[in-house]
Structure formats: structure tokens, C-alpha cells
Amino acid sequence: MKLVHVAVGVVARGSNIFTTLRAKDAHQGGKWEFPGGKVESGETVTDALTRELAEEIGIDVLSSEPLILIEHDYGDKRVKLDVHRVTQFTGEPHGKEGQPSKWQSLSDINSDEFPAANKPIIQALALL
């Protein structure tokens, strides 16, 4: 099974993190996620992160730094999540594609509401 490379953005304001709800019919649908999407051919991860966050949540990423790289096998799909912390951005994050969104305080984030691959992301954030 091929590995899908995904750029994922952790957009934080203080200890609150911007999260969006995956569509019911999508892979891992109904789970909360950190916005992001597939890295397309010819793109760097940073390019993909900037493009996906503009498309999905309407912000312009000005700077970001790598947080964690995760490979996870869902059985029906293998993903490589290239997770970056967005340290500077312009615009107000919102569910630009109509997806529900919310700021979640790190201490309230429940890993069970996110895809299984996100567990190490949430652990890494708690250590920052």
C-alpha cells in the first residue's frame, strides 16, 4: 500500500489550538483534526502546508517549524503526517470549506476524538 504524505498544521494561540471536523464521508470521517492535506508532486511540505491552510482555514502561513513526523498504518491507508507548528500567520482561522471548527485548549483535547495517528502529536504538544 502506498504511503500518503500529508502536511499538517498546528495553529496555536497561547495554549489554544485550532481544530476542524473531518467530513463524515472522508477517510477518518467524523474525527477532529489539525488542518492540512496531501503534499502534491513538486511541492515542498512547507508549500503544501501554506496551500492547504489557505484553502481549508483561510490563513496565510508566514512561518512554521517542524514538530513531529509520524507514519501510521490504518489498514485501509498508510499516512506519513509531517506535522508543523504554525508560529506566525495572518487572517482569522475559520472553516473555509464549511467544516465545523473550534479552538480547543490543549488540556481539554481528547485524543479519542482524533484519528489514531494523532496520539503522538497531542503528546508532543503537551511537552512543549
Ligand SMILES: Nc1nc2c([nH]c(=O)n2[C@H]2C[C@H](O)[C@@H](COP(=O)(O)OP(=O)(O)OP(=O)(O)O)O2)c(=O)[nH]1
Ligand atoms: N489533515 C489531517 N489529516 C490527518 C490528520 N490525522 C490523520 O490521520 N490524517 C489523515 C487523514 C487522511 O487520510 C490524510 C489527510 O488527508 P486529507 O483528507 O486532509 O487530504 P486533503 O486535504 O488533501 O483532501 P482531499 O482533497 O484529498 O480530500 O491524513 C490530521 O490531524 N489532519
Ligand SMILES: [Mg+2]
Ligand atoms: Mg485536508
